[in-house]
Amino acid sequence: MTTKITYFETHDIRFPTSLTGDGTDAMNTDCDYSSAYVTIHTDSGLIGHGMTFTIGRGTDIVCHAIRELAGRLIGRDPESFFENMGKAWDWMCSDSQLRWIGPEKGVIHLATAAVNNALWDMFARARGKPLWKLIVDMTPEELVNATAFRYITDVLTREEALEMLEAKEAGKREREALVTKVGYPAYITSAGWLGYSDEKVSRLTKEALASGFNHFKMKVGADVKDDLRRGKMIRSIIDDPANYPSGFKDPSSPELAGKNAGPTGAVLMIDANQVWDVPQAIEYVTGLAEIKPWFIEEPTAPDDALGHAAIRRALKPYGIGVATGEHAHNRMVFKQLFQAEAIDVCQIDSCRLAGVSEVLSVLLMAAKFGVPVCPHAGGVGLCEYVIHLSVIDYVAISGTMERNVLEFADHLHEHFPYRCTMNERGRYNVPSNPKEGYSIEMYKESIAEFEWPNGSYWVGARGGKKLST
């Protein structure tokens, strides 16, 4: 007897993070970290969870789109998807009427991400493996079949991808063993939000150093003088050997090459969250050269590959690189970022790209172009997702984690039974529970508390008054 997908549920879950200043930057001044969440059910009891990350208002619009897309799965046998997840992905993106309101971007693509990730979560659970393990255990041909290739074959064909993956087969088991043992390198954003006081930034930076981190990211873009002042303050902490409890890195080590590391090997990154036009970006960042950032993240509109390329060329003499990708909405944008040599670091987002199948196509292109992938994380659920993607990249695709650091922010992990964890060296532990799938299952209690608008938290915040939806 075959299994059938029988129903799904969506939830609009919003956490009141705007109250604490978490997530504030030059563009996003009042984030309520949110999740457009979906659970897909089958008649066999097998389930799959997925979500897209949002920041408050509009989460209901994404849930609306998820209902349209998930509705297409009802009555289907999940195994018919699992046997070729690339085909399943093409099919999920191909309802011509729904495609029109993207295509492959914005709300409909964010919703596709939630549903595609839920299907991948279900696939991994069905095989009793964490998602990363499901994928690194695939043959090169199976992995290629699971990947989205439409519109990128001018830079990467299936045949070329197959060759790349076959070339990486040899060391896979050694790499898997190593990353499982030492963890995946990370950097921390939590310290550098614009909404935090100097005292809080200073304290969090010192705590992060004590936890083993040596890459730090600071938000910039509201005021260049203030950014320079805050940057110097952070630099004075991370460049001071006295703040390192257990030694520090040789700044000339291969791992730090090209990262503008300070005397202790500490690396500083800056993030503007798209506030500038191209000429402004060049002028502003040049004014911050003194604090030696490794890269400026999101200097301008995320769609502007040629703009990023111009900024990168202008900042090269200062040793400052360019990173972007958390708002790059599909593989075609990344294709152009690579073709135009616009970025030093590729920051994929696990649910702005439409799920694992499209992420695989970007990981493959990044490996071809030799650009390190440092996924976007933080928010809610993103850290849980992205450790899987970085382990896949290291074990099966790029074969390296020397140049890479995976974003980490210590927020909201308590809502996930299979939450991400860090080891004592400031690195992500590799997920290992055979039941955790893509690690994105959320506690029912958390959903009941933070569902918008009538979860117990929000009703309480309104003095007990429910809102009709």
Place this chain on the structure above:
Amino acid sequence: MTTKITYFETHDIRFPTSLTGDGTDAMNTDCDYSSAYVTIHTDSGLIGHGMTFTIGRGTDIVCHAIRELAGRLIGRDPESFFENMGKAWDWMCSDSQLRWIGPEKGVIHLATAAVNNALWDMFARARGKPLWKLIVDMTPEELVNATAFRYITDVLTREEALEMLEAKEAGKREREALVTKVGYPAYITSAGWLGYSDEKVSRLTKEALASGFNHFKMKVGADVKDDLRRGKMIRSIIDDPANYPSGFKDPSSPELAGKNAGPTGAVLMIDANQVWDVPQAIEYVTGLAEIKPWFIEEPTAPDDALGHAAIRRALKPYGIGVATGEHAHNRMVFKQLFQAEAIDVCQIDSCRLAGVSEVLSVLLMAAKFGVPVCPHAGGVGLCEYVIHLSVIDYVAISGTMERNVLEFADHLHEHFPYRCTMNERGRYNVPSNPKEGYSIEMYKESIAEFEWPNGSYWVGARGGKKLST
């Protein structure tokens, strides 16, 4: 006493065009031409209508987003927007939480288009002018203030735009008089849909010739042999002097230069609606060189500026150009299409770009780069919108309509009291009613009949059964 915006209404209106094969192409096989419609009301009785064009499922999602965006207008004085529509546009795009689910693309941008256009419609009605007239009567400074400039100043600054507009001031009144007299040149798409039989294509092509058209567009991409056969059939009709009731154009005239015109001066265009990857596009279109198309429209993913540039370079030796833009989702995509020299013809969409203010920025960039603008039309409501935009382009911005042709399709105009009309030479008449604003008001009866799911047409189609929403 000031006026206030007091409430708005949205309507999900779907026309059952999939029953007749209207709108079928290689990508869109079952279009129900639809409108996500909004009317904004004030306490003075002044109203504004706007819409976004969609093709069926998903229109409800766009209406959901319109409600979020239009809700922000309640309580505001419309005059406070009218005094600087560029600032109003920036404000409409700047709710940071809603911005996240774009940004500036997909559902939220389509919805912004409907609301921005409604505000422009209200502005024109308040001044007792059709929209195009409101704008061509602006001073260069007022027009620049009405334009969206964020993220494009690396190719076009306000100062540069001001100079361009000032240089065009001199001939404005003459151009206005001329276009009002002779109409704006058009081409016809209605003849070439994939879903039509040969007999119907042949009949419609002859009818179009008799109506004065000499530019024709054919859909391609499902099967190269069949496309070649249909193309030759259309060519045999439009290249035959016997089919011209009243003479035909000298094919070497300046107006037809670079358009691959046939012996009668007739021009054929082909449209693939994004079905190919870049290498496929080049191979397929080369195989259609025999029918001498002026351009291939939408050969690949609309986000792929560099892909379009590669296709254009490859097709140049065949005299075939590249056109795109109906799915180019914001001014940054057009900026890159211009920078990469990717297109011969710029096909803006009046409601995929987020309304008039963003359209103005693309018209200005196109004029700077010397690329003719031939807006996307057809569907429902698009012809009503775009004649305004082309007249603005001709009178105030590019100063030329020699190279241009505006798309026309003879569908669904009967639902608009201020519908577009064509003159006897196959050209658009210029809207002239002081009450028509942006010409997009729809009959209440049409809304009542085609509103989804419980308009009288749809209830009738279900044998009288209403659907709960």
